Amino acid sequence: MDIGEEAGNRIDAIAGRKAFLDGAETQVLGWSQDYLGPTLRMRRGRGARITVGNRLEQGITAHWHGLHVPGWQDGGPHSVIAPGRELEQTLEIDQPAGTYWYHSHVHGRTGEQVYHGLAGLLLIDDSEAADAGLPSDYGVDDIPMIVQDRSFSRRGELRYDDDGMALMQGFRGDRVLVNGAPTPVAGVPAGMVRLRLLNGSNSRVYRFRFADGRAFHHVAGDAGLLPAPLRRTEIQLAPAERAEIVVDFANGHPARLVSADVPMPMMGGGMMGRGGMMGGMMSGNSEASDGSDVFEVARFEVDPGRAARVATLPATLAGAPRPDFGEPLRRRSFRLDMMMGMGMMGAMFGGKPDLGINGKSYEMDRIDQQLRLGETEIWEISADMMAHPFHVHGTSFQVMSRNGRAVDHAETGLKDVVWVDGTAEILIRFDQPARPDAPYMYHCHILEHEDAGMMGQFTVS
Structure with missing residues (x-):
């Protein structure tokens, strides 16, 4: 859906039913469709006028994840749209081309609502990036991939749990979906293909690679293009992170995108994941013959009827943001706390501990x-x-930096999510305001952690 300044652009949160496995239907949520939402496309330098309606029996929000908009348009927990109501907004878009997304962000229910389908991709186009030399025929050589793990009952019904140990590690399913489909097969042209990867899972971390070992080029991160394509053989994405990669299918061979089952590192050397205290292997998709924890994400088959528009990538990428933050004026520290309230032992016995940041669990007021x-x-x-x-x-x-080691901007680009395994330092500036009645959030994007209080809020004035 191309969103411009004209009226008539609308998405509605709706309930429906969808068959994921063997024709068995389950209850789901979506934005104007049975599961997930349409890809929204906005243009830099133009207003994006959109109406968000709520046809559910529960409150929702529309958080524009990654957009530089004022706090009262951000769609955080203070911007709840009540059942039967709607919200009309005009978003002024002034940021680099990139792959962003939108999802509901109701405090205490974000994990449940996103899990059941209230999420979708949001793309920003920028005239400065129009000549970047990347595949850009959307759906042909420019393919969206919302990757999520889900769990199903024997009857094919979605299962979700945010109690006990599922809360402590975040909920992890045992099957992977791409755009709502289990292990899909995509037809691609015999040439360069751009994959827009979004980790839309509640808590799972993916380490993507191709089963045949083929390399690809990393061309964009969370918030825009990289200065130049980076050749890689694998890439890790934590929840809410995005990456655009370009893969060459010119040899005509089919390919399988797979992921390792990434355990969650814990202080003291333990792991949350297979082999550790909490489990979580993708049993429904496991396919490695060597016994390693690798599961299939998607398959690609070359379609002779599809034309490849790009044969080689440029040495540098036009439209890549060149950050100039200036000198920092102050330093702030944020500690992500797991051992508040009843702590882990309480969670092991079915309790709901309060998680927090800097010793405080989230409070809206x-x-x-x-x-x-x-x-x-x-x-x-x-x-x-x-x-x-x-x-x-x-x-x-x-x-x-991460754990005291400097990070090269050329390897990550601009970000709105940072993986914190120990310590991380970020350079940050806000050019949009946020009032006390509609503040911005900072939080862990393991959605069960966010819902349990690992979130804070701030004003900008």
Whole structure:
């Protein structure tokens, strides 16, 4: 859906039923369709006018994940759309071309609502990136891939649990879906193909590679193009992270995109994952013959009827953002706390511990930080027990270091999610305001952690 300034652009949160496995239907949610939502396309330098309606019996929000919009348009927990109501917005788009997304963000129900389908892709086009030399025929050589893990009962019904140990590690399913389909097969042209990967899972971390070992080029991250294509053989994405990769299918051979089952590192050397204390292998998709924890994500078959428009990639990518944050004026520290309230032992016996940041669990009527518009800061984020994906609303940032080691901007590009396994430093600035009645959020993007209180909020003025 191409969103411009004209009226008539609309998405509605609706309930429906969908058959994922063997024709067995299960109850799901979606944006104007039975599961997930249409891809929304917006253009830099133009207003995007859209109406969001709620046809459910529960409140929802529409959070524009990664967009640089004021707090009252961001779609956080303070912007609930009640059942039967709608919200009309005009979003002023002024940020680089990239792959973003949208999802509901109701406090305490984000995990459940996103899991059942209230999510979709959002693409921004920028005239400065029009000549980047990348595949751009959407659906032909430019393919969206929302990757999610889900769990099903024997009757094919979606199962979701946010209690006990599922809360502590985040809920992890045993089957992988791409755009709502289990292990899909995509027809691709015999040439360069762009895959827009979104980790839309509640908590699972993916380490993508191709089963035949073929290399690909990483061309974009969370918030725009990289300065130049990077040749890789695997790429890791935590929840809510995005990556655009370009794969060459010119040899005509089919290919399988697979992922390792990534355990969640814990302080003290333990693991949350297979072989550790919490399990979570993709039993429904496991296909490795060597016994390793590898599962299939998608298959690609060359279709002679599809034309490849790109044969080679440029040495540099036009339209890649060149960040200039200026000198930081202050430093802030954020500690992601797992051992608050009843802690892990309580969770093991079915309790609901309060998780938090800097010793405080989230409260909607408390402002945790007050920032100044246009001022650059360094944020240091630390994890006290396990690794977490840390997301900040309303801006994009540059990752400076992880565990004391400098990070090259050319390898990550601008980000809005940073994987924190120990400590991470980010350089950040806000150029949009956020009021106390509609603040921005920072939080762990393991959705069960966010719902349990690992979230804070801040104003910008």
